[in-house]
Amino acid sequence: MKISVVIGTRNRGPLIEATLKSILEGKRPPDELIVADQSDADTTRAAVELFTEKYTAVRYIKTDTRGVCIARNIGMAAASGEVIAITDDDVVVCDDWLERIEQEFLSYPDLAMYFGTVIPPSTYDYKTEFIPHTILPTKRPVKWYEGCALMGMGANMALRRSTVESIGGFDPATGPGSSLTGNDEREYAMRALCGLPGSPGLRVHLSDEARVIHHAGARRGDEYHRFVHQMNGTGEGRYWAYVLRRKFRPQYAFKCFQKNVRAIGSFSKDILRGRRPVGAKTYWHYLRGFWGGMFAPSSTLPLASSNSVPYSPRTVGSVMSSSESNEMPVR
Template sequence: VIVATRERPGSLARALDSLLVQDHPDHEVIVVDNAPRTTDTRDLVTQEYAGRVRYVREDTPGLAVAHNTGAAAADGDVLAFTDDDVIADPHWLTALTAPFAADPGLGCVTGLILPARLSTPAQILLEAHGGFAKGFAPRLYDPAAPPADEPLFPFTAGSFGSGANMAFRAAALRKAGGFDPATGTGTPAKGGDDLYAFVAVLTAGFRLRYTPEALVWHHHRETWQDLRNQAYGYGAGLTAYLTATLVRCPRLLPALLARLPRGLAHARAMTASRGQTSGGGVPGEHGTHHHPWPRSLSRRERRGMLHGPLGYLAARTRGGKR
């Protein structure tokens, strides 16, 4: 289990406590301290969790770089990734890794992410419009049998899962080239590291399974400014990962161009201002529109989309090609 972190020892400790009570019989937890400014993370791991959690330092900033460093340090057949702002259900790791044993062609498994709390308007608004969850039904994505209800497949990577709850067969991730180090939080690209990896594994010929039995609870950002930053990062990460995919796998360009008209329509709909529907609703009810999505956040997402390719290229120029 690889957890990349930067200067958040309080939330990291909470996450580690949940990872150390997993019912999976054979696992190791690795913390990757990404571009640290202080010794707080190292002190926490090496003192409070000595002998139970392995500490690795990565000085180059960027979530994808940190994930690659953690993967290189690990020796397991399956590499699970989560974030420092989650609490993992005790059965999480068992549920997330079991599908690999049942399907030798499986390269990636993702799981369900639910909110740890809904105590601020920003948290409620995010969750009311879907949050990080991808539904409550399992699903298999197979490049040999593209899903009929997803005409943009495999470029709708956001529907496959999220980086706070994902696992890869180590051999599949290596064959796919790992995470693109010019993507992710901490780089000018702002995000897209998980989306890139999902598509890379699928285009390498492996299947991807979403399993809601693998559950983590995510601590959503609390303030309006956090939500503004998140909206911008989502937009940037989307187009950054698409740029990364084409730069690193140009043979996919014809397929992407064929899907471009529908893709643009999908992007416009995804970032549209969602108005209030008629009728009542429970505050924060999952997937409903009872809390209108502000136009300002839609504009932030679209500005992020414009930034994404430039941010990705800036990250590569700065040294993200490593």
């Protein structure tokens, strides 16, 4: 089985060195490692150059686009592997990362998408800082109707090439660098689980076996609170407004209803017990984002980009929108 690894990056410079080293020196090296670089300067390219002489699998693509979803789409369109593994530029993968991913796809021929665990570093202090992470349960399939919070991260996921050809790439309206700032993995996984209109849903697995360590990007103090309120509050509210108005499916409406009922039920229970509701401020930010998005003029919401509909590498121009991308030889 040929496996390609795709990393979208922007202005991380030498930070990506640890990521590349951990991937290339793992028990199961990638057949292809593609870095789609949106950086303003050449520091990331210089970091990639350190590996190209020793590892012929490394490919570098320079693009003037913005947004991690667009970078990932460019990388996936250029990838030739049967399975495409995706990670971020600020993680270190465990030495059996690709080995675990390969085993999963070999064991389940109908598996379309896979999410692994993202753990914080050993120095992480959850009381004073926040580093995005997700500790997933023991390996199992996930259903579209399960809890909203149960989903993986793009820092540790993989999918078959046939999945990309069937349901398309990441939606550029979501994710870091976009107007919605996040929820890119959730939208993609839900699209796989539900299937496109007129087509059946696909198999998605969550697992704690393939692991990566998210060692950078800690938010502390006021930045921590702003980030959490944005990620779980305003940004998520605007995301649900976006998918309900631009990509309406009955399953999406159910998930949104499910989230609100659970939150209101939890709040009501706390109030009846005389306790301050947990997460009240974040939920307030969520409501602001959701209702603001639902009742805002249609022109203020991002369009449901054609970049996220089925495409093949031959139509990579549509994936990159109007921006240009060039694969550059790294010497």
